[in-house]
Amino acid sequence: MATSAPRWARAAARATYALLGLSLLATALCAYLYFHRDRPHPGHTERSGWAPLLLACCATALFAAAVVFKPYLLTVRRCALMATAATLIFAAGIGVTWQIVTHDRITDTIVGTPLLTQRDASAFLAKTLPGVALRQIPTGVFVQSSKFTSPEEVEISGYVWQRYGKDVPESSMGVVFPEATEGYDEVKEAYDTRSTDGRRLKGWHFKVTLRQDFNYKHYPLDKQNVWLRMWSRATFTNDVLVPDFAAYPPWEYGRIGLDQDTVTSGWNPYYTGWSFGMHEYTMTQGLTDWDKPFKSAPELYFNVGMEREWAGPMMGRLIQSFFISAVLFLALFVYTKDDSKNPRFGFSTWTAISFAVTLLLVIVVDQQQIRQIAGDTSLTYLEYLAISQYIVIMGIFANAILLGTDTNRRLLEWRDNMLATLLYWPVLVGLFFCFTVAVFAA
Numbered sequence: 001m002a003t004s005a006p007r008w009a010r011a012a013a014r015a016t017y018a019l020l021g022l023s024l025l026a027t028a029l030c031a032y033l034y035f036h037r038d039r040p041h042p043g044h045t046e047r048s049g050w051a052p053l054l055l056a057c058c059a060t061a062l063f064a065a066a067v068v069f070k071p072y073l074l075t076v077r078r079c080a081l082m083a084t085a086a087t088l089i090f091a092a093g094i095g096v097t098w099q100i101v102t103h104d105r106i107t108d109t110i111v112g113t114p115l116l117t118q119r120d121a122s123a124f125l126a127k128t129l130p131g132v133a134l135r136q137i138p139t140g141v142f143v144q145s146s147k148f149t150s151p152e153e154v155e156i157s158g159y160v161w162q163r164y165g166k167d168v169p170e171s172s173m174g175v176v177f178p179e180a181t182e183g184y185d186e187v188k189e190a191y192d193t194r195s196t197d198g199r200r201l202k203g204w205h206f207k208v209t210l211r212q213d214f215n216y217k218h219y220p221l222d223k224q225n226v227w228l229r230m231w232s233r234a235t236f237t238n239d240v241l242v243p244d245f246a247a248y249p250p251w252e253y254g255r256i257g258l259d260q261d262t263v264t265s266g267w268n269p270y271y272t273g274w275s276f277g278m279h280e281y282t283m284t285q286g287l288t289d290w291d292k293p294f295k296s297a298p299e300l301y302f303n304v305g306m307e308r309e310w311a312g313p314m315m316g317r318l319i320q321s322f323f324i325s326a327v328l329f330l331a332l333f334v335y336t337k338d339d340s341k342n343p344r345f346g347f348s349t350w351t352a353i354s355f356a357v358t359l360l361l362v363i364v365v366d367q368q369q370i371r372q373i374a375g376d377t378s379l380t381y382l383e384y385l386a387i388s389q390y391i392v393i394m395g396i397f398a399n400a401i402l403l404g405t406d407t408n409r410r411l412l413e414w415r416d417n418m419l420a421t422l423l424y425w426p427v428l429v430g431l432f433f434c435f436t437v438a439v440f441a442a
Contacts, residue, residue, distance in 0.1 A: 012072035020063035027056040046104040051441035054093055058433075061089045079422050086426040090433040097436050101221050102310070105270055107253050109225035110303045112277030116251045121242045124276050128298055138163040138244035139175060141228060141302040143272075145263040151375030153181065153211050154226050158259070159190060161203035163244060173202055174233035175241070180208040216374035218381050218439065220313040224267075228302040229277070241300040243274040257302065264306065271305040313373075314382070320366065321385055324359050325428060328396065331355055332421045356396050363389050384435035392428045396420075 030053040062085075066072075071082035107114075115121050125134060143158040160175050175187070186207040193201045214224050232239040248256050253271040262269065276298045367386040374380045379387075399420045 009072055013070070016063060016066045016072070020060065020067055023056060023060040023063050027053070027060050030056045046100055050100055051437050054096060055437065058089055058093045061092075062086060065089070076418060079418075083422045083426050087429050090426065090429040093433045094429075094436050097440055098221065101218070101440050102307075105253070105305075106223050107271055107273065107305060109223070109305065110273050110275050111225070111227050111229075111301045112275040112299075115243055115274040115276060118242070118245045121245075121274075121276070125240060125242075125298065128276075128278065132238065134238050134240045135168065135172070136240055136242045137168065137172065137232060138246065139230065139241045139300060140244035140247045141257055142259065143228075143257060143262060143302075143304060144259045146226060146267070146269075146304065146306070147263070147265045148267070149209065151214065151216065151373065153209055155207070155209045156226065156228065157205075157207040159203055159205055160228075160230075161201060161244070161247075162241075164200040164202070166198045168200075169234075172232060172234040172237070172239050173200075175204065175206075176231040176233060176235070177206070177208045177210070177228065178231055179210045179212065179229050181211050182209065216380050217378055219370070219374050220308055220310040220317075220382060221440075222381075223270075223305060223307045226304045226306055230300045230302070236297070240298060243300070253305075258304070266309050266312075267306040268309055269304050269306055271303075273303045273305075275301045275303060277301055317366070317370075317382055317385065321363075321389065324362060325389065325392075328356065328359060328393070329421075329424050332396070332399075332417055332424060353397055353400055356393050356400075360390070360393050363393075381436070381439045384439065385432055388428055388431035388435065391431060392424065395427070 030049075034047060034049050034053045065082060065085035069078050069081040069085065071079045113124055115124070121136075125136075140161050141158060142160075143156060145155075145157050147155045149155050162173065162175065164173060177187070187204050188206075190203045190205045191201070192203075195201075208228075210226075210228070212226065216222055230241055232241050245251060251274070253273055255269060255272060257272045258269055279297060279299055363386050367383055370380055370382055370386075399417070403417065
């Protein structure tokens with residue numbers, strides 16, 4: 001006759017089924033809210049609100065695994081299966097988050113007001129400078145290469161051109177890149193043609209290094225907006241640069257204005273876009289008196305959305321972190337209070353702490369390398385993997401100290417430190433999963 005389960009085990013089973021039911025309801029509600037959104041948030045290609053659905057799905061999977069494996073019966077096999085399932089569920093959650101983030105074509109990082117047609121440009125100017133007679137100078141850009149030379153600087157090269165009517169003086173011809181770090185860097189005239197009706201087309205080849213403020217919070221899954229800010233040579237006048245839409249196919253957020261063989265050194269351009277940005281000035285560079293207009297002037301931007309080729313830096317860090325974590329995990333098996341085994345393992349509290357500190361230094365050095373890539377900014381996403389390892393190492397410190405004392409701690413000493421061994425991977429991967437959702441859902 002089969003022995004009935006203890007009362008506490010039956011209570012745990014009922015609680016597990018109840019939690020599974022609640023998580024299923026939460027998943028259904030989150031799925032309804034997510035898939036019934038009319039369209040993605042403006043500036044994104046993926047719907048927002050994915051984080052609650054992902055968390056609900058993970059909770060459902062965890063409780064379903066608990067129903068199947070029954071870890072509350074406290075056998076080593078059942079607990080090990082539950083720990084493995086939890087680790088895989090958290091890892092799958094991380095993978096799903098990466099999939100969502102990498103497929104979200106963000107365009108809301110464009111500087112100022114986006115422009116898709118000449119009508120957009122004219123409407124913006126009419127709204128911001130009503131009643132002002134403006135001389136619009138069509139300006140186009142063709143980018144051939146870009147390279148990040150530091151966390152705050154990017155080098156861009158290509159061609160820029162302008163079309164002029166008969167009334168445009170020589171002093172108004174030309175483009176200035178005000179954010180260039182060294183003067184205006186290299187801007188050389190490439191061509192100068194005139195039509196039979198007196199109109200003129202001038203083009204220049206440029207190579208400029210621009211200092212810009214980039215956000216590396218999501219490194220290495222980050223997307224950056226690199227922009228070319230342009231002035232007319234006749235600043236603080238009625239000259240206004242506008243996009244030369246006539247020189248391009250109908251504009252959309254693609255790779256228009258980029259060389260199809262453009263060299264980007266570890267980055268992949270996925271959109272380009274024109275925009276107007278408004279800037280307030282407290283001077284006129286001496287070109288006009290202060291009582292004249294245009295102290296707040298529209299400036300033309302050519303934006304290039306760049307996504308990092310993340311597989312290399314991500315996989316390299318993950319492989320290194322996996323081996324460090326695996327070595328720490330194997331060290332948990334060394335502990336024993338069996339006097340017959342202890343001479344072979346040579347375990348001591350000080351040995352365990354010294355070993356963990358050694359690996360901690362390796363993680364710190366690795367994190368410093370990430371800081372060099374991202375510069376002195378906020379924490380990057382990949383650094384949260386190091387933080388997860390720091391937390392786990394602190395747990396190993398505490399585990400070694402508690403086990404090294406003479407007091408009797410049956411839970412910790414159960415089957416020679418089996419509890420810490422079972423919790424290691426679920427806690428480590430679970431922490432990184434929580435950090436992943438927190439970083440990308442914010």
